Amino acid sequence: MNKTDLLIEQLSAAPRLYAKSVSPRYWGTLLLVSLPIAALALWVFYQAGAPMRADYMGAIAYPLVAVKQLVPMFVMLTAVPLSIMLMRPETTIGKNIWPLALGLLILPGLMAWALMSAPSDARLLMIQGNGFIQCLGSILALSLGLTTTQLVLLRRGAVTKPMTAGALAGISSGAIGAVIYAFICTEDSPAFYGLWYTLGIVSAGAVGSFAGKFFLRW
Amino acid sequence: MGILKDEEVANLMRAASAGDSNAYQNFFKAILPMLTNMIRTMTPNWTPDLREDVIQEILTSIHAKRHTWRPDKPILPWIYAVARYRVIDQVRKEKRSSNVEANSDAIEELAHPRNHQQELAHDLEQGIRTLNPQTEAVVRAMGIEGKDAKQTASELGISENAARIAFHRGLKKLRAFLSN
Numbered sequence: 400m401n402k403t404d405l406l407i408e409q410l411s412a413a414p415r416l417y418a419k420s421v422s423p424r425y426w427g428t429l430l431l432v433s434l435p436i437a438a439l440a441l442w443v444f445y446q447a448g449a450p451m452r453a454d455y456m457g458a459i460a461y462p463l464v465a466v467k468q469l470v471p472m473f474v475m476l477t478a479v480p481l482s483i484m485l486m487r488p489e490t491t492i493g494k495n496i497w498p499l500a501l502g503l504l505i506l507p508g509l510m511a512w513a514l515m516s517a518p519s520d521a522r523l524l525m526i527q528g529n530g531f532i533q534c535l536g537s538i539l540a541l542s543l544g545l546t547t548t549q550l551v552l553l554r555r556g557a558v559t560k561p562m563t564a565g566a567l568a569g570i571s572s573g574a575i576g577a578v579i580y581a582f583i584c585t586e587d588s589p590a591f592y593g594l595w596y597t598l599g600i601v602s603a604g605a606v607g608s609f610a611g612k613f614f615l616r617w
Numbered sequence: 618m619g620i621l622k623d624e625e626v627a628n629l630m631r632a633a634s635a636g637d638s639n640a641y642q643n644f645f646k647a648i649l650p651m652l653t654n655m656i657r658t659m660t661p662n663w664t665p666d667l668r669e670d671v672i673q674e675i676l677t678s679i680h681a682k683r684h685t686w687r688p689d690k691p692i693l694p695w696i697y698a699v700a701r702y703r704v705i706d707q708v709r710k711e712k713r714s715s716n717v718e719a720n721s722d723a724i725e726e727l728a729h730p731r732n733h734q735q736e737l738a739h740d741l742e743q744g745i746r747t748l749n750p751q752t753e754a755v756v757r758a759m760g761i762e763g764k765d766a767k768q769t770a771s772e773l774g775i776s777e778n779a780a781r782i783a784f785h786r787g788l789k790k791l792r793a794f795l796s797n
Contacts, residue, residue: 408647410680414641416634418684485683488698539709557682559702616706617678 407526423498425483425552429575432548437517437579440541444583449533464587467596467611471577474502474600478571482549485564486556503597510593517590525590532590534584538599539606541576542569546607550614558615565611568605573603621651630683645676652676652700654689659704667707674702709767744794746785755780759787 407599441451458464484490514522527532549568558564577596586592626647633641652675656668663671678699686695745753751773758769759780770780 403649403673403676404670407649409639410676411633411638411645413680414633414634414638416684418634487687487690487695488682488702489690502719506722557678557699557702558683558699576667587728615683 400506412521413434421486421556422480422483425549426479427510428497428548428552429479429545430572432545433575433579434543436544436600439490440537441581441582444537451584452585455582461529461587462616463509463589465551466506466589467581467584467587467592468578470505470580471503471596471600473505474499475571475574475578477502478567480573482553482564482567482571485560485567486553488559490560495593499567501569503600506589506597507509508593509589513589513593522549522590528588528591528595530586531591532593534580534586534595535602537580538573538576538596541579542572542599543606544611545572545575546603548572550607550610551617553611554617557617559584561607562617563611566608568611569607570600572606572607573600576600577601621647621693623691623693626696630686630692631688634683634688637745648679648696651696655697655700656704659701660708671704674707675700678703680783725769739797741791747794748790751775752783752787752790755783756791760783760788 406465444450452458459468481492481495481499484492484495514525517525546565547567550565553564555567577600580596580599584592619661626644629644629647633644639725649672653668653674656663656671658669660668679696682699686692700783745756748756754773755769758764758772763771766784768778769784770777773780775783
């Protein structure tokens with residue numbers, strides 16, 4: 400009996416599969432980790448002198464404020480299913496990327512519209528706002544724990560496109576980071592958040608892609 | 618077995634997942650020829666041993682990752698994707714290790730750009746010239762021309778024993794010369 404036959408015999412001695420539902424587990428874990436991260440982040444922001452915006456309830460009624468949370472939420476809701484799909488080795492994403500791609504383009508689209516209707520000498524100030532480094536850094540920092548969580552979840556799958564899967568995990572994590580950050584962010588011009596929110600989400604995706612390359616091997 | 622039918626293979630896997638050990642064994646035996654063919658096509662330059670190793674890794678991976686196959690989807694594309702990933706992974710490993718070799722060869726070549734055989738012949742010639750004339754003659758006759766001690770001794774008019782001793786001493790001196 401050769402080695403391969405022997406291996407087949409060994410493997411077939413443990414045939415039973417205790418199937419776990421992948422998708423609810425993925426969403427559940429992500430939510431479970433997001434909530435404490437959000438709570439902790441709001442506490443840290445508060446301690447650092449950037450509490451949740453006092454006018455949140457009133458401001459969120461304005462569409463141009465609401466999109467700061469609704470669009471990242473949409474990005475997250477379209478990215479996570481793709482990550483879950485990629486846990487199956489034969490998956491090709493193809494046209495399924497479109498909803499996510501459109502979601503990522505909404506904020507930059509609003510930014511372009513806001514800049515076009517503004518006087519040219521005000522544009523740079525609108526983009527810079529009062530603290531784009533804080534915005535970018537916070538979204539990226541908030542994403543890291545969530546990206547790590549998703550990579551751990553993805554490792555249970557059989558990912559054959561590690562960089563894509565890692566990028567998607569980073570993008571959805573960055574999007575959750577943006578939703579959290581919007582609670583304290585008082586910059587309500589699309590010229591500001593259209594750029595910096597998007598950059599934060601995309602750079603979280605870049606980090607995820609790089610991490611996926613190494614961490615998602617099996 | 619003729620062409621592998623997805624439904625048959627999927628049925629075996631479903632039965633296996635429910636705990637049927639025989640079905641699982643038949644599942645592996647059913648896909649083995651397909652894997653063997655696939656690997657032969659993908660990697661024409663590999664040794665049979667390496668292919669065997671990869672097949673075993675594929676089987677182990679299929680076992681470890683079988684929960685990622687959804688029973689309502691075709692199973693052959695799933696198997697193919699797992700196998701392809703394992704083969705590519707192996708190619709990457711091979712490439713990395715052969716790159717290391719190629720790099721160290723390149724470094725060697727940079728350090729010693731000359732043709733090694735010519736270099737050695739040149740050094741040998743230099744060394745032989747440092748020997749005394751009789752030893753030189755013995756070393757040339759026995760070491761380079763390949764004559765035996767008896768023939769060398771008679772040609773040079775010395776005893777066979779003296780030829781052997783001269784040859785031995787000559788080699789010793791040459792070795793010392795070359796190692797400097």
